[in-house]
Amino acid sequence: MSAVAPTAITGLGCLSGAGMNLAESMESLFRNERNPHPPVRFSTDHPASYPVLELRDEFKLPLDEQESVYARTSQLALAAALEALADAGWDESSLRGKRVGVCVGTTVGCALNCDDFYRSYKEGAEPGMEIIERFLRSNPAAVIARHLKLDGPVQTVVNACSSGTDAIGLGASWLRAGACDLVIAGGADELARVTYAGFSSLMITDTEPCKPFDLKRKGLNLGEGAGMLILENEAVRGTKKARGYVLGYGSACDAYHLTAPRPDGAGLKRALNEAFTSAGISPQQISFVNAHGTGTPDNDRVEARVLSEVLPGVPFLSTKGYTGHTLGAAGGIEAVFTLACLQRGEVPANVGFTEPDPELAASPVTQNTSITGEIALSESLAFGGNNSVLILGQGDA
Amino acid sequence: MRMAIQGIGVTGAFGAGVESLRNALKSGAGSPKPSSDTSDAGLFYQASVEGLDEFFPKRALRRIDYFSKMTLLSACLALKDANQLDADRSRTGVVIASGYGALKTTFDFLDSYLDFGYACSSPTHFSNSVHNAAAAHVSIQFKATAPSLTVTQFEMSAPSALLSAQQWLAEGRVDQVLFGAIDEHCDVLRYCRQQFFAAGEQGPLQPFLFEQQTAVVGEGATFFVLTPETESAKYAHIDGLKLGNHLVCPVQLPQKDLLILGADGHKECGRLYAKALKSKEAAAYAPLYGSFPAAAGLDLAVAALCLQDRTRYANPEATSTTPQAHQTLETEKISCLKFGPGGDYGLTQLSV
Numbered sequence: 001m002s003a004v005a006p007t008a009i010t011g012l013g014c015l016s017g018a019g020m021n022l023a024e025s026m027e028s029l030f031r032n033e034r035n036p037h038p039p040v041r042f043s044t045d046h047p048a049s050y051p052v053l054e055l056r057d058e059f060k061l062p063l064d065e066q067e068s069v070y071a072r073t074s075q076l077a078l079a080a081a082l083e084a085l086a087d088a089g090w091d092e093s094s095l096r097g098k099r100v101g102v103c104v105g106t107t108v109g110c111a112l113n114c115d116d117f118y119r120s121y122k123e124g125a126e127p128g129m130e131i132i133e134r135f136l137r138s139n140p141a142a143v144i145a146r147h148l149k150l151d152g153p154v155q156t157v158v159n160a161c162s163s164g165t166d167a168i169g170l171g172a173s174w175l176r177a178g179a180c181d182l183v184i185a186g187g188a189d190e191l192a193r194v195t196y197a198g199f200s201s202l203m204i205t206d207t208e209p210c211k212p213f214d215l216k217r218k219g220l221n222l223g224e225g226a227g228m229l230i231l232e233n234e235a236v237r238g239t240k241k242a243r244g245y246v247l248g249y250g251s252a253c254d255a256y257h258l259t260a261p262r263p264d265g266a267g268l269k270r271a272l273n274e275a276f277t278s279a280g281i282s283p284q285q286i287s288f289v290n291a292h293g294t295g296t297p298d299n300d301r302v303e304a305r306v307l308s309e310v311l312p313g314v315p316f317l318s319t320k321g322y323t324g325h326t327l328g329a330a331g332g333i334e335a336v337f338t339l340a341c342l343q344r345g346e347v348p349a350n351v352g353f354t355e356p357d358p359e360l361a362a363s364p365v366t367q368n369t370s371i372t373g374e375i376a377l378s379e380s381l382a383f384g385g386n387n388s389v390l391i392l393g394q395g396d397a
Numbered sequence: 398m399r400m401a402i403q404g405i406g407v408t409g410a411f412g413a414g415v416e417s418l419r420n421a422l423k424s425g426a427g428s429p430k431p432s433s434d435t436s437d438a439g440l441f442y443q444a445s446v447e448g449l450d451e452f453f454p455k456r457a458l459r460r461i462d463y464f465s466k467m468t469l470l471s472a473c474l475a476l477k478d479a480n481q482l483d484a485d486r487s488r489t490g491v492v493i494a495s496g497y498g499a500l501k502t503t504f505d506f507l508d509s510y511l512d513f514g515y516a517c518s519s520p521t522h523f524s525n526s527v528h529n530a531a532a533a534h535v536s537i538q539f540k541a542t543a544p545s546l547t548v549t550q551f552e553m554s555a556p557s558a559l560l561s562a563q564q565w566l567a568e569g570r571v572d573q574v575l576f577g578a579i580d581e582h583c584d585v586l587r588y589c590r591q592q593f594f595a596a597g598e599q600g601p602l603q604p605f606l607f608e609q610q611t612a613v614v615g616e617g618a619t620f621f622v623l624t625p626e627t628e629s630a631k632y633a634h635i636d637g638l639k640l641g642n643h644l645v646c647p648v649q650l651p652q653k654d655l656l657i658l659g660a661d662g663h664k665e666c667g668r669l670y671a672k673a674l675k676s677k678e679a680a681a682y683a684p685l686y687g688s689f690p691a692a693a694g695l696d697l698a699v700a701a702l703c704l705q706d707r708t709r710y711a712n713p714e715a716t717s718t719t720p721q722a723h724q725t726l727e728t729e730k731i732s733c734l735k736f737g738p739g740g741d742y743g744l745t746q747l748s749v
Contacts, residue, residue, distance in 0.1 A: 046514075154553065253533075254542070255536040385545075
């Protein structure tokens with residue numbers, strides 16, 4: 001492929017365990033705060049307790065009675081989308097007549113894993129359809145489109161943990177193709193008992209706060225949240241200042257294992273190369289990397305190896321110590337953080353990292369660090385062997 | 398950009414392989430069976446994964462669930478149909494659309510901890526229940542190292558995913574796309590449909606009775622080998638597609654194309670077809686494979702066969718206003734229209 005034109009980002013929105021909006025999140029990140037704790041929203045009989053990063057507060061959306069049934073993932077998606085739209089200067093009425101696309105990544109938001117309903121069904125209790133109706137009405141991308149009465153392509157990407165990153169890359173391509181004028185793109189996921197049980201069964205969750213890239217890392221902490229970007233074509237944007245640019249996107253599959261990354265990182269390298277090619281830039285132009293950095297032994301080993309080979313000496317960090325691993329939301333939240341850090345000229349410390357692992361060829365930043373340059377990179381690795389990379393550019397002053 | 402359909406692989410109640418689908422179109426006969434042993438359970442169009450061991454040793458499939466087996470079988474059949482079973486696939490993208498994902502495995506995972514406690518949750522069931530597991534199995538088995546994408550958008554899954562496949566080809570990220578649409582049936586789904594549709598699903602599925610609930614559940618998979626436009630598409634070209642919401646901005650139907658509806662006996666969507674069609678004539682083939690979100694992929698396969706055969710196959714459940722016999726196709730273009738219950742639509746146009 002060849003280089004593609006930059007796509008303007010005009011609005012950002014996010015909420016997670018790090019904060020209820022972007023401004024609050026950035027303040028919290030640069031204070032190096034985090035608050036993992038046992039899950040409050042659900043319980044299990046699992047003998048071990050794994051800390052999670054839940055939203056700090058409840059959030060309230062302007063939903064009518066019919067919309068109040070939306071599942072939490074979709075409400076998170078909508079909350080971040082509304083923040084991003086407001087940031088970009090849009091409201092529902094001003095979007096009328098525009099071709100607006102919605103591309104959202106998720107995992108939990110599309111899974112029919114309603115265990116309370118299923119338990120009742122297994123017991124022969126003939127449960128009612130309320131939970132199923134909620135599921136059928138709660139496709140995250142469709143909820144945003146329905147709430148805002150949009151006309152345009154709608155897509156929910158379920159590429160596991162790279163879903164949010166892929167959704168942004170795909171949304172930018174829709175704009176380039178002229179499929180729409182504006183795209184709401186990002187990711188959303190809620191904490192759920194099913195994923196909590198699933199990740200613990202894989203033995204890749206830590207019983208303590210996670211330690212991305214640290215010698216004593218034992219696994220991830222789950223989190224929840226959403227991160228959304230508003231992408232606009234030049235005709236719609238006019239003279240509006242951009243908050244940033246999607247410069248490039250790359251994706252490749254390991255074709256190696258269902259849950260483990262390919263040890264030599266060949267898929268991630270290919271995704272990086274594709275992202276550099278599509279952005280028309282060289283690795284030397286990258287000022288920092290927002291790594292996937294889950295805190296699992298395998299992920300961090302592969303990622304550190306590839307970063308040391310492809311981007312030697314470039315500062316990198318994982319923000320999952322602050323947010324937990326928000327799965328399908330991670331790529332959206334981390335793209336928002338990456339753009340906000342570019343704007344600020346500073347990245348926060350990789351919280352949780354204290355002791356370098358001699359097996360890893362590179363270590364993350366250990367304190368809040370000033371950065372120079374106008375281009376950064378956010379990467380996601382996922383179940384299924386997906387590797388996805390966004391190259392993001394600084395906005396207009 | 399236009400995409401060329403170079404291979405098709407299908408499995409459904411009509412059998413496996415594109416010739417099975419063609420034969421079903423010729424005979425006009427669907428074959429729903431009883432959904433379970435209980436007489437009130439309704440009918441069900443059941444697919445089969447027989448023939449998969451032609452392509453893989455049993456050992457390679459031992460931890461792969463039924464959903465992924467349907468996926469792999471159809472993908473193999475599409476590659477075989479395109480004469481590409483042994484080709485290098487380092488620049489083949491994988492795009493999969495599913496309305497619900499691997500339902501049986503999702504519930505198998507819940508069984509593991511509901512029956513035995515959270516400490517006994519099954520890692521195998523969990524990892525296979527993740528929505529992109531089927532795409533991962535395809536990539537692993539075929540060594541397809543280009544991008545992989547899975548989309549879940551209920552009825553809109555296939556047209557929505559097709560948009561992204563088109564973009565990958567247009568931007569040169571891949572040389573071809575293995576594009577699939579899959580859904581499976583399971584007992585929980587049967588229970589839900591019984592609750593939603595009290596009259597049961599006894600058939601026949603009559604897609605043109607728009608105001609009546611006649612849906613009969615099905616399952617199946619469709620795969621296409623898609624390349625950028627060439628002069629020699631084996632079946633047809635996909636000229637373009639449009640996605641939007643009919644209730645916000647009504648869909649503009651092409652006047653001269655044959656229209657194939659994704660109508661599948663759900664009255665909630667049927668009303669939308671009736672409203673959009675007005676007096677325009679159309680075809681619908683869901684009575685051959687049943688009602689499930691990913692059947693939109695089979696509608697595309699039918700359109701491709703009609704174009705290749707230059708035949709408008711008779712509607713399986715003909716009405717007084719639809720042809721009851723096969724006819725020569727009098728148009729160069731076919732459009733497939735799929736509605737979701739919220740008014741969202743996908744309109745995919747194919748041509749020779």
